[in-house]
Structures are given as C-alpha cells and as structure tokens.
Amino acid sequence: MKLEQRRHRPLRDKILISTYRNKCQSTVRKTDKMSGGGPEAAAVQVLTRAVQLDNEKKFAEALACYEQGIRLLLQAEKEVNDEGKRSHFRKKTKEYLSRAEAMKEAAAKQRTMGRTHKQIQVEAGATGYSYETIFGPLLDKTLSSVVVEDAYIRSTHQIYNFLHFCELLVLKAECLRSITLRTTRDPSGHGIQHERLSEIQQSLEKHSIKFTFIFSDTIHDREIRFDNGWIIKIGRGLDYFRKADGRFSLGWTEYHFRQCHQTTIDIFHQQSVE
Template sequence: MFVGKMNAKDILMRAVQCDQAGRILEAQHLYQDGIQILMDLVGDESDVAKKKVFYERIKEYIDRAEQIKDRVQKHVIRGELVTNKPIDDNSTGNSYQSLFGQYLNADVKEVLLEEPYLYEKYQFQNLVTFLELLVKNCRHLKYVRVVTKTDTKAPENQSNVLEQIRADMAKRNVTLSIKFEDTLHDRKIVLSNGYIIKIGRGLHFFKATNPLYSLGLCDYDFRKCLQTDVDIWRTRNFIA
C-alpha cells in the first residue's frame, strides 16, 4: 500500500542505501516492492538469457529481505525487561510522553507499530498523537511501519484516513508504511534504538473526556485510563 512511482532499479538502489545505513525496516519494505516489480517484468520477458539474469537478481534480493526479516524477529523476541508499569483504572498522568517518552530519542531512526485496531475516530487520533511524539522527540526519524487489521465495515474510510496521515508524515520527511494483517493480535512498539514497548491495550487505553471539552482533550496526562500494563524491554540496537 502507498507505493511511490519508482522503477525497480531506483527502489532497490534505495533499499541497499537504507540497508547500509542500518534502516532495516525501510530496506525490507523497499526490497519487497522492488522484488514484486522484477517478478512482473520477468512475466513479460521472452528472452531466456534476460530471464535468467532477472531470476538471479530476484533471488539475491529475496535472500537479503529474508535476512532482514530474521534480524528484526530476533530483536523482537530477545531482550530483558527494563520496567513494568501497571496502569490502574481511572488513573491519570499516563500520556505516551510520561510512559515512554524518555526512550524516544535521536537514536531512533525507525519504528514498528503493531496496533490491530485503527477503525474509529478516537483510534486515529491516538495514532496521530503517538506520531506527533515520535516526530517531536526523534529528530532523525526516517521510517514508521504501522501493522494493523483491515476495517471490514468501512475499509475505504480507513484507507483514506491513513493516506492523509501518510501524506502529512511525508511532508516531514518521514516515510509511513501501512501493512494489513487481519490475523494480527499482538500490540507492540519496536524502536530501532533497541527498546520494545508492550502495552496490553495498545495505544487505546484512554477513556473519553467527559464532558468532551474538558482537560484531557489534548493533553493525555489529564485523561482517565482503562486498566492495563506497560512493559519496556531492552534489546540490541538494529544497527548493532
């Protein structure tokens, strides 16, 4: 989704550049896009020799994409628990900044967000609030991958809203990639500086302000919360 108008050569050259710079989430995404374009070209190619060259290059890039996938997975499953913070029902003072803002720093170049539920207005608002914090705190941020479920009731609205957010992030020189996995259940935030944030309810543990126009509408430290737990894990930096 949201693939720019680039040819396979440009995409794969950019993938290699990101790979070498340690931006492996973006590299993985670009490798996959480039591979798909090459696969389409192979189907239209009648020259046997050229087909062989295509297949050799495709295998090379597939192998690299798989290596990155394994590398990311190792980062996600390994690590040590740094802190556990239980959030009580109706408690306040639990904005994203208060909970994990200290881990969002200049070393964060890439972020993986797995958030199954991005259907409702308040869920999109929570996503934007989270992205605002990333852009504000992580001055070298280049890439954010959001993995979520498809809204089966209003997929077009979901797509339109996410495209608006993607376009706005692009204006800030941050690539936002959206991936749909309808079997997704886990909720986590993986930072390229080696921290993993796991929240039982994902981004959506805030109660609505009541009345609407009261403290907490914009500053989430004033919001009452639903009961959940926040675990912060430390693993190795993506580049390490």
C-alpha cells in the same frame, strides 16, 4: 538474562570499546601504509566504519571509531594550508562530534536501561500516563525507524490516538525516517480508515518521514518496536485512554489528564532478552 551476566555487562562494554579502539588504530596503520601516511585517508576509513556501526546500533563500538576518526580529522586540519579544505575539515569534525555525543548517551542508556525490564500497571481511572510519559524517555537521536503492530487502529478515536503518537515521534525523535503500522482492516468496509491513514501519510511526508500502513488478519500481539532497541508491549495497545469528559475539559488535547482503562505496559530493551 541471568543476573550474573547483567553484572558483567559494564565490564564487557569497556572491553568492547577498548577492543574497537585498538581495531580503529590498526585500520589507521594499514591505511597509512597504503596511502603514504595521510591522516585524511585514515579518517575517511575509520569514520566510514563508525557510520556502519552506528547504523547497526552498535553504539559502544561506533563511539570508539568516531573518537579515533575525529582525532584524525583534527590532525589532517593542522597539516593542510588550503583554507577551504581546513574549513571543510572543521565542519565535518563538528558534525561527527555531535554524533559522537549522541553515541555516548545511547551507549550509556543501553548499559543502564538495557539491563532492566520495566512493567507499569495502569489502574482503571488513573491519570498521568500520556504517550510522552511512557514513550518520551525512549526517544533519542539514534531512533530512525518505528514499527507499530496493533490490530485496533480502525475507529475514529483509535486513529486520533495513533496520530497523537506520531506527533510525539516527530517532536522528540529528530532523526526519525520511517513509521510502519500493521493493523486490521475496518470491517465496515467504507474506506474511511484507509482515507484517514492516507492523510496521516501525506502529513508525515512533509516532515520527510515515510509512513507505511499494512492491513493484516494475522496480528495477535500489540507491540511497538523502536530501532534503537526498545520494545513496548501494551495490553490495550495505544487505545488505553478513556473518552475525555468534553471538548472543553482537561484531557481533550493533553493526554496527561486523560483517565485510563486498566492495562499493563511492559518496556524492555533487546539487550535484556539476549
């Protein structure tokens, strides 16, 4: 993306939000005519659109619709006398307020981080490059799906690394619903790789996360894609750590203390390549 285009992106985002606020208000007016002017019906219409935009990762637009929908819910609450219905409106308002806050953070992150391409050069023997350090800042409430393409999730330590990565996702991405791994089959043919990945699959199911693993012979790039827009390319994939000195040495369980192999990590957002 050209530098001039990047400079204008914050202005473009403001225009987008303003445009979608106007569209939401237009939707309200149309719904009013069809439903006799009830704010409840208008709120349903606008919030349905907000959720659709949310699912499409159009955070700035979704935020505008959430804000309009919340205002309509508050108005609807004031106009009803039934306490049960008022309680329902308050509950839904609280839920959508929480989601709107997440949208606000995500939209800000897209504006700030989406304009940069970050490259990290990891030197041989360096420490301090745990998965949490690299991936943690990219995990938020908008992340629901992760795709990992790595030809070498086969040996015991490589599968342990992948498990450690999954643990971080479960801890930090509270709305995560699916993880997909594309890797190559272990040439030994003993079935241990399949057995271990199946065990991870069963464990993730207990956290309501669907894990799918696919064996392919055509994988070339090592790439991790988050559906909140982040793409991470690591020269060595997830297998960039050296073996710990021993089972009772720092780095055995906490990867922050592990020495690394030399590699390059590229982190960018889909917006930065548009």
